[in-house]
Amino acid sequence: MKNSKLNLLALLTVLYFCSSVAFGQERDMEYYIKNAPFKMGTIAAPQFADRTFNIKDFGAVGDGQTLNTGAIAKAIAACSAAGGGTVLIPAGLWLTGPIELKSNINLHADHGALILFSADHSLYSVMNGRGKPQLYGEKLENVAITGDGIYDGAGDTWRPLKKTKAAPTLWNDLVKSGGVLSKDGAMWWPTQQGMEGEAYLKTLKGKKDLTEADYAPAKDFLRPIMVIVANSKNVLIDGPTFKNSPNFAFNPKGCTNLIIRNVKIENEYYAQNGDAIDLSTCKNAIVYHCTVHAGDDGICMKSSGSKDKGTAALENVIIAENIVYHAHGGFVVGSNTDGGMNNIWVTNNTFVNTDVGIRIKSSRGRGGLVHNVFIDHIYMHDILNEAILFSTYYEDAGPEGDKGPVAVDDKTPRFEDFHISNVYCNNAKVAVSIVGLPEMPVSKIDLTDVTISATKAFSALEAADITLKNVKIISPDKTVYTLNNSRNINIVNAGFDGAATVFIAADGPKTSGITVTATNVSKVQNAVKLGPGVPKSAVIIK
Incomplete structure (x- = not known):
């Protein structure tokens, strides 16, 4: 009997483990690298020499009052001169100016270490017309930022605040604390220089051979990104918390073989441009097991600048097992x-x-080809606007003001070959919104096994070659699918709320090739509602 119980317990343990794995739990980083739906390049953590350089040995004092910029720089320089190793920031309260990383160095902040970037803006410089980051490295190999330490960017001394983003108490407290208000009273700035910086920069346009001194009067406007590692190879960011950033919190640029794991970003919801993790033109990268509170985008992919012919600037990226709160996306x-x-x-x-x-x-002028994107097992709750959004009019007037198609060029947004499955959302304003351009529809998108509850259901404008299989939308919206200038839309086994009076409302001269199969629409008052000029053959329900 005892052996039977043990065998049963062992079996249950194995079944629990297998079921956990099946639902995405208990998977380590290596699992995702191995099982990516495309061939990943090499991703491996950098290795460092077994040497440790404690910043206290170079004169650093962890009292929160002593400025440790020089001591930290000396420790990094000594470690680099010795061939690399670990620069240790032990528990303590460490006030510092900017920190510059070097190759073959692991900057490790122990649990209990709180690194305060000074609120004295004179310590920070301008680089290439932008604020130089607070923690920075460029053209490095084998570099890391590790440990459970916390880095605070003193962002509240840099960032403006929009009145529309602030709770009344916060707004009143900031106005009373000092700083300046814009003429219309809609924006609070910590400093006069910050508020006037944008206007000053306009006076520099067209001028050549500009120096840091030329940009200095706009320094407070050119808020530094908190952490940048740029054009580097073999980069590991493991464990730290980045909080209260002046601008973006963490922005790796042009990095290859990049691991970001166990990182926490803590930015207030009202933090202007307070993006959490922005990957720019990186290759062979993974963002794993991170937790984000952001004032802007949560985990964001960016690509810009020159690229080799036929090669994407951002490629082979895995985003796995992260939690994002209070972000724009x-x-x-x-x-x-x-x-x-x-x-x-x-x-x-x-x-x-x-x-x-x-x-x-x-948007037009910012776009390029984004393709082969795989999104699965996403769990969402209380989404303020769209659960899933494709938009090609970012910061533009929008499709309502569009005068028609323009010539396609290499900066036309192209979103295609997106594979979205096992997405579940409870309580959004809009389930799905797809908005393409007249000259370039959003195309080749498939959604499979998706369940979303939302106030508004599904809409598509200028979309093509869209497949929806086992998509269930729970909504009081009277129209389930609103399709405008959309073609080759295949809807299979659709689920929807019984209150709907229209299943598909189709409009626009381009609308065609819409098919519905394995879906019972017999109880819907108007299964299909066609706009003027749309032929009956445009929508077929089988």
């Missing part, structure tokens, strides 16, 4: 996609209270 593409993107896998992520869940955005 949970997973985001864009807005700048002109470098192209290829092979992105977004899997087993949770988005809570974000403005948009899956947010794919660009």
Whole structure:
């Protein structure tokens, strides 16, 4: 009997483990690298020499009052001169100016270490017309930022605040604390220089051979990104918390073999441009097991600048097992996609209270080809706007003001070959919105096994070659699918709320090739509602 119980317990344990794996739990980073739906390049953590350089040995004092910029720089320089190793920031309160990384160095902040970037803006410089980051490295190999330490960017001394984003108490407290208000009273700035910086920069347009001194009067406007590692190979970011950033929190640029794991981003919901993790033109990268609170986009893919012919600037990226709160988007593409993107896998992520869940955005002049994107096992709750959004009018007037198609060029947004499955959302404003351009529809999108409850159901404008299989939309909306200038839309086994009076409302001269199969629409008052000039053959219900 005892052996039988043990065998049963063992069997239950195995079954539990197998079921956990099946639903995306208990999977390590290596699992995702191995099982990506495309061939990944090499991703491996960098290795470092077994040497440790404690910043205290170079004069650093962890009292929160002593400025440790020089001591930290000396520790990094000594470690680099010795051939690399670990620069240790132990528990303590460490006030510092900017920190510059070097190759073959692991900057490790122990649990209990709180690194405060100074609120003295004179310590920070301008680089290439932008604020130089607070924690920075460029053209490096084998570099890491690790440990459970917390980095605070003093962002509240840099960032403006829009009145529309602030609770009344917060707004009143900031206005009373000092700073300046814009003429219309809609924006609060910590400093006069910050408010006037944009106007000053306009006076520099067209001028050549500009120096840092030329940009200095706009320094407070050119808020630094908190952490950038640029044009580097073999990069590991494991464990730290980045909070209160002046601008974006963490923005790797042009990195190859990049691991971001166990990172926490803590930015207030009202933090202007407070993006959490922005990957720009990176290749062979994984963002794994991170937790994000952001004032702007949560985990965002960007690509811009020159690219090799036929090669995407951002390629082979995995986004797995992350949680995003209070962001403009949970997973985001864009807005700048002109470098192209290829092979992105977004899997087993949770988005809570974000403005948009899956947010794919660009616009004319910023676009490029974004394709082979795989999104699965996404869990969302209380999404303020769209659960799934494709938009090609980011920051433009929108389709209502569009005067018609324009010539297609290499900066026309192209979203195609997106594979979205096993997505579940409870409570969004809009289930799905797809908005393409007259000259370039959003195309080749398939949604499979998707369930969303939302106030508004599904709409598509300028979309083509869309397949929806086992998509259930729970909504009080009277129309389930609103399709305008959309063609080759295949709907299979659709689920919808019984209150709907129209299943498909189709309009626009381009609308054609819409088929519905394995779906019972017999109880819908108007299964199909056609706009003027749309032939009956445009929509076929089998």
